[in-house]
Amino acid sequence: MLSIKNLHSQVEETPILKGINLDIKPGEVHAIMGPNGSGKSTLASVLAGREEYEVTDGSVDFLGEDLLELDVDERAQNGLFLAFQYPIEIPGVTNATFLRSSINAIRKANGLDELNGAQALKLIREKMAAVEMDPSFLKRSLNEGFSGGEKKRNEMLQMMLLEPKLAILDETDSGLDIDALQVVAKAVNSMRDANRSFLVVTHYQRLLDHIVPDFVHVLYQGRIVRSGDKSLALELEKRGYDWIKEEVDAQTA
Amino acid sequence: MEVLEAHAASEYKYGWSSDIETDTLPPGLNEDVVRFISAKKDEPEWLLDYRLEAYRVWREMVEPKWVNVDYEPVDFNAISYYAAPKEKPKLNSLDEVDPELIATFNKLGIPLEEQKILSGVAVDAVIDSVSVTTTYKERLAEVGIIFCSFSEAVKEHPELVRKYMGTVIPTKDNFYAALNNAVFSDGSFVYIPKGVRCPMELSTYFRINAINTGQFERTLIIAEEGSYVSYLEGCTAPKRDENQLHAAIVELVAHKDAEIKYSTVQNWYPGDKNGKGGIYNFVTKRGLCEGENSKISWTQVETGSAITWKYPSCVLKGDNSVGEFYSVAVTNNLQQADTGTKMIHIGKNTRSTIISKGISAGKSQNTYRGLVKVLPKAENARNFSQCDSLLMGDKCGAHTFPYLEVDNKSAQIEHEATTSKIGEDQLFYLKQRGLSEEDALNTIVNGFCKDVFAVLPMEFAAEAKKLLAISLENSVG
Numbered sequence: 001m002l003s004i005k006n007l008h009s010q011v012e013e014t015p016i017l018k019g020i021n022l023d024i025k026p027g028e029v030h031a032i033m034g035p036n037g038s039g040k041s042t043l044a045s046v047l048a049g050r051e052e053y054e055v056t057d058g059s060v061d062f063l064g065e066d067l068l069e070l071d072v073d074e075r076a077q078n079g080l081f082l083a084f085q086y087p088i089e090i091p092g093v094t095n096a097t098f099l100r101s102s103i104n105a106i107r108k109a110n111g112l113d114e115l116n117g118a119q120a121l122k123l124i125r126e127k128m129a130a131v132e133m134d135p136s137f138l139k140r141s142l143n144e145g146f147s148g149g150e151k152k153r154n155e156m157l158q159m160m161l162l163e164p165k166l167a168i169l170d171e172t173d174s175g176l177d178i179d180a181l182q183v184v185a186k187a188v189n190s191m192r193d194a195n196r197s198f199l200v201v202t203h204y205q206r207l208l209d210h211i212v213p214d215f216v217h218v219l220y221q222g223r224i225v226r227s228g229d230k231s232l233a234l235e236l237e238k239r240g241y242d243w244i245k246e247e248v249d250a251q252t253a
Numbered sequence: 254m255e256v257l258e259a260h261a262a263s264e265y266k267y268g269w270s271s272d273i274e275t276d277t278l279p280p281g282l283n284e285d286v287v288r289f290i291s292a293k294k295d296e297p298e299w300l301l302d303y304r305l306e307a308y309r310v311w312r313e314m315v316e317p318k319w320v321n322v323d324y325e326p327v328d329f330n331a332i333s334y335y336a337a338p339k340e341k342p343k344l345n346s347l348d349e350v351d352p353e354l355i356a357t358f359n360k361l362g363i364p365l366e367e368q369k370i371l372s373g374v375a376v377d378a379v380i381d382s383v384s385v386t387t388t389y390k391e392r393l394a395e396v397g398i399i400f401c402s403f404s405e406a407v408k409e410h411p412e413l414v415r416k417y418m419g420t421v422i423p424t425k426d427n428f429y430a431a432l433n434n435a436v437f438s439d440g441s442f443v444y445i446p447k448g449v450r451c452p453m454e455l456s457t458y459f460r461i462n463a464i465n466t467g468q469f470e471r472t473l474i475i476a477e478e479g480s481y482v483s484y485l486e487g488c489t490a491p492k493r494d495e496n497q498l499h500a501a502i503v504e505l506v507a508h509k510d511a512e513i514k515y516s517t518v519q520n521w522y523p524g525d526k527n528g529k530g531g532i533y534n535f536v537t538k539r540g541l542c543e544g545e546n547s548k549i550s551w552t553q554v555e556t557g558s559a560i561t562w563k564y565p566s567c568v569l570k571g572d573n574s575v576g577e578f579y580s581v582a583v584t585n586n587l588q589q590a591d592t593g594t595k596m597i598h599i600g601k602n603t604r605s606t607i608i609s610k611g612i613s614a615g616k617s618q619n620t621y622r623g624l625v626k627v628l629p630k631a632e633n634a635r636n637f638s639q640c641d642s643l644l645m646g647d648k649c650g651a652h653t654f655p656y657l658e659v660d661n662k663s664a665q666i667e668h669e670a671t672t673s674k675i676g677e678d679q680l681f682y683l684k685q686r687g688l689s690e691e692d693a694l695n696t697i698v699n700g701f702c703k704d705v706f707a708v709l710p711m712e713f714a715a716e717a718k719k720l721l722a723i724s725l726e727n728s729v730g
Contacts, residue, residue, distance in 0.1 A: 050681055073685075073687055
């Protein structure tokens, strides 16, 4: 599904990712954890194609294509979805209009017929119920005036509608109460299947109680310094990040 | 004395009679030119006097300098003030039309037959524009509506023209209005009788009809008591025009309980990327809410012209009358727009709403200039103004000049203004959801303009959206 090799990236001349290697196979859920500033969100942004992040070395293969050669919209059309840590507000554009444009943009790119208004609305309402969103959110401007939790639910709604092959969740759990957290987990778990993969970026292990990952990676100073299974996340919860930092710092010193 | 004057005048007439056969005047403006135009149109004496008076007034005036635009001074003696409607070379098929023009037509979704009319291709008899026109006219005539060219109105309904012309925009109003009064070419005239609701948007007719009205257009719309009309001005198709200066006048009069809705989409040639060759659009538009409970609503989508200088205004004279102004003004490349409105509250309980959306891209400058004036007798006047600017890139400018003159303490005035930049974040977000850069940009812009598009007649709104997309093509990245 996704194969990252020796990925280096910088923002305004400051190197942030310093050689990431990661393989994600179909059906797998990978969690990326790490202390603040370790490069977790940068990794998510680079994969989605954010311009400010310059790739200086390495390669990324996504479903047999060179991901780094594709534009942001092409990556999305190929099945890569990023759930934003801070979803963007767009005044005057109703959620319903936006969702339908998005669904149809992806469908069109994949050679499917576009949905008409009624078809799209039916689908959207169905998925809204799954993420416990009130239909009144359809008429509101995209994310405008939404609470943190409402924005994240809206991200999950989009994920369910677009049915990506790889969904990257960038600290989707940050700032969420337990109810919203469970909505997020439920959305992800309902979509888990043998052909779909997830990359869950999080600072806390809390989310991983609800979304049980197949692999856990610890990112520190722009590298994956430790990989393991679910138990690694639990260990991090117990011991914090300092022991890993110390070990890594001792090796590099 | 009288005899002498009459003699002088008649000599003039004769002096010019031989030249009346010519179709185009050499450049330059003087009294003789004004007389020539009037004679050419076979106008009555009072109209010639009106023009001459305007010419004399204009000569004493100077071009306004307060406008926030910058351009080479217009040489008014380098313009030819009369040219008979030119027979454009007839083309045999659309294959002979500039492919760029056809591409734009297609983007706008203009039907093939209409494309032919707009680009001057000979049209087959079935949709002959004259017959279309006749059909419309018959339907309108049944309910007593007069809808014709201004020149025709001067001939057929001189009493109406004489009664209303210049009552909303007097000759002395401003430099360009005075110029128009002296040399106006043609335009439209609409009269809606008492209690009649115009059965159609006055649009399709106009679109085909008004292609060659010339550079000094004038329009007069009168809505009698309790009547209603929705008038659509302009054409969303690109207008190729060699006249650099356009100075039009639009006057609206709404009597008691009448409503006039006036929508404009203006897409004149903005000049090339270096700002060469665009049109100067200096237009005076004003509506008079003469009677109680009358309403005048201006809606405009402005994407064209190199320089736009335009303030569709409402004089709220009747008690409880309502004035509205909804505007989207887009500037790109080196375009400059200084546009807005004036709401003059005279009557009691008069209300006005101003919604202005300015979008600047490229190196353009976009200015909102608006006046809300409340006169001493205007008890309980209300105004709400909202002026939003959207910037694309960092080389363009947005400016807002709201003026307030309130002479009645009971007035309630609200003003809101925002300036925002199209964010990389917004574009990235939409693209991450599969939208192309162009679609992402259009989505954001349409959202920004939503309040204005919502009040445009539906068909017009769809075209306006497409027009915006075309105007802003390649303006990001």
